[in-house]
Amino acid sequence: MKKNEIIFEQLIDDIVNNEYAVADGFLDDSYLQSFYKEVKRLESEAELKGAGVGQLIEHEVNLKIRGDQIHWLEKDSPLHFEQMFHKRINAFIQYLNRSCFLSLNDFEFHYTHYPKGSFYKKHIDQFHSDPSRVLSVVLYLNKDWKESNGGQIVVYPKGKASVSINPTWGRIVCFRSDQLAHEVLVTNKSRYSLTGWLKSVNSDKIIQLIN
Numbered sequence: 001m002k003k004n005e006i007i008f009e010q011l012i013d014d015i016v017n018n019e020y021a022v023a024d025g026f027l028d029d030s031y032l033q034s035f036y037k038e039v040k041r042l043e044s045e046a047e048l049k050g051a052g053v054g055q056l057i058e059h060e061v062n063l064k065i066r067g068d069q070i071h072w073l074e075k076d077s078p079l080h081f082e083q084m085f086h087k088r089i090n091a092f093i094q095y096l097n098r099s100c101f102l103s104l105n106d107f108e109f110h111y112t113h114y115p116k117g118s119f120y121k122k123h124i125d126q127f128h129s130d131p132s133r134v135l136s137v138v139l140y141l142n143k144d145w146k147e148s149n150g151g152q153i154v155v156y157p158k159g160k161a162s163v164s165i166n167p168t169w170g171r172i173v174c175f176r177s178d179q180l181a182h183e184v185l186v187t188n189k190s191r192y193s194l195t196g197w198l199k200s201v202n203s204d205k206i207i208q209l210i211n
Contacts, residue, residue, distance in 0.1 A: 004088070008095045011174050015135075019157040020175040022165055026139060027088070032170050034081035036141045039111045039192050042071050048113050067118025068184075070110040070195075085109075085194070089137075093198055096135075102200070104134060109196030112138075114151060120184040122156070125177040125197065133177035133197040140167040141192040151187030155180055167191055 007023050014021035027035075042048050048069035073082055086107075093104045114120075126133045138153065145151075145168045152164045153173060157180065164185075165173060175182070177197055 004091060005095065008092055008099075011092075011172070012096065012099055015174060015176065019160075019180050020155045020163070020173065023172050024168075024170055026172040027085070027170060029170065031081050031084060032141060034079075035085075035111075035139075035194060036143070036192065038079070038081075039071075039113060039141060042111055043069075043113055043190075047071050048111065051112075063118075064121075065123075066120040066184075067114065068120060069113045069115065072108070072110045073194075073196075089196075089198070096198070102134065104198050104200050106132070106199040106201065107196060108199065109137075109194050112193045112195045114184065114187045114191040116187060116189055119186045122154075122181055122183040124179070124181050131178065132199045132201055134200050135198040136175050136177045136180075137194075137196050137198060138167075138173045139194040140169065140171045140173075141194070142167050143169050145169065149187065149189050149191075150185050151189075151191040152185045153182055154185060155182045167193060 003025075007026055010023050011021040014023075039048075048071050050063075051066055051068045051070045073085075075086060077083060077086075089107050089109070093107065096102050097104055125136045142149075142151075145166055147166065151167055153167060154162050154164045155173075155175060156162050165171075
């Protein structure tokens, strides 16, 4: 089994058994470095904008709920490392469709920056009016992260104790967008990631990953 498939299998098994998955090594370090440099460039050039809550006419920026700043990745990006990431995500989608009988057919990702002192209160990722988000994916870009830096993602599996996960360099976290409540604790220093969703326009017809 190829390295990518080993990681894909680990992620799938953990989502099925634990409602969330954590893995390292999803991207090589050279690509992580490129993404880190890009998010720092976006930050320095003020291209990261305050993220909102809600959708469409209900969308608003509310710093009492979330304080992160984002910049969406373009699928036709000319940047090599972004193109490679899209290929890796497409490979993961295809593997999920074969292994779990899902009907994933789209994705969206953005760069994310949590400035010092920011957070995101407990929530789930799927909108009530739009069930297209199926799996949430976060890839962290934080070098030498320490427990005291805060900014952990806390997940709340149903009927189980909450779990706090450090946003360390190269770590990927995946979970069901419609089921797993989670939050981001207050960060004591700038915190960076790629954040996105694997989607289906027919998600109401998806065979459930957890039966």
